[in-house]
Amino acid sequence: MTSRDTDTDDKAGVAIRCQDNASVGVTLCDRFSFDADCVRYAVELRAPRLTARVDEVVAWVRDSGLPGFLEGVAADYRGWDGERRRQTDDRDLAVSAAFRPGGHVGLTWALRPWPRAAGGWSASATTWLEAGEQMAALAADVRRFLAEEHG
Numbered sequence: 001m002t003s004r005d006t007d008t009d010d011k012a013g014v015a016i017r018c019q020d021n022a023s024v025g026v027t028l029c030d031r032f033s034f035d036a037d038c039v040r041y042a043v044e045l046r047a048p049r050l051t052a053r054v055d056e057v058v059a060w061v062r063d064s065g066l067p068g069f070l071e072g073v074a075a076d077y078r079g080w081d082g083e084r085r086r087q088t089d090d091r092d093l094a095v096s097a098a099f100r101p102g103g104h105v106g107l108t109w110a111l112r113p114w115p116r117a118a119g120g121w122s123a124s125a126t127t128w129l130e131a132g133e134q135m136a137a138l139a140a141d142v143r144r145f146l147a148e149e150h151g
Contacts, residue, residue, distance in 0.1 A: 012148060014141045016107070018127040019134075023048055026109045026127055028145055030055070037061055039146055043093055045109060045125045052123035054113045057093045059146050066095065067146060070139035073097045073105060077131040103131045 013029030023046070030042040038060045045052045059065050069086035079099040087094035094110040110124040129135055 012145060014138070014145045016127050016129070016138060018125075019104075019130070020128045021047075024125050024127060026107075026125060028142065031145060031148065041146070043109070043111060045111060045123055047125045050123060050125065052111050052121075054092050054111045057088055058090055060089065065146075066093075067139055067143035069095065069097075070135065070142055073107075074132070074135035074139045077103070077135065079103075079131070099131065100128070104128050105131045105135055 012031070013027055016026045016028075018024040025046050027044040027046075028041055029044065031039055032041070033039045038058050040056045040058055042053060042055045043057050064071075065088075066086060069084070073084060076099075079101075081099075083096050083098050085094060085096040092111065092113050094112070096108045096110075098106045098108075100106060106126050106128050108124055108126045110122060112120065112122040114120045129138065
């Protein structure tokens with residue numbers, strides 16, 4: 001399940017909650033931009049006994065990025081074999097999608113800031129959504145979130 005959230009500072013975000021376990025989720029938030037070529041945003045993961053955050057994931061305007069990946073997954077709501085994967089150019093966010101019988105998609109969100117640094121860390125959480133409408137809504141929410149201009 002996804003929802004568009006607004007915090008007290010009036011900055012929008014996208015919250016993704018696992019339909020199998022509501023304590024597992026991902027939030028895209030704190031979007032900002034320095035120039036017309038890219039936007040930056042934070043990604044937060046939460047699961048029982050896990051909280052992780054990367055503050056500056058970069059989305060480039062020149063490619064379809066995460067929204068395009070999610071739209072492709074949503075378009076194949078009848079399923080596929082194997083796993084699909086998308087990662088940012090900096091490799092600090094990777095999302096993989098797997099289809100489960102019964103019409104559900106598992107999105108595994110993996111955070112790994114400073115992937116080339118010694119002593120770095122990584123964390124991941126999997127959210128399960130319905131392959132059709134929930135995936136399409138998530139793709140649309142993420143596209144709007146990354147395209148918004150915050151005064």
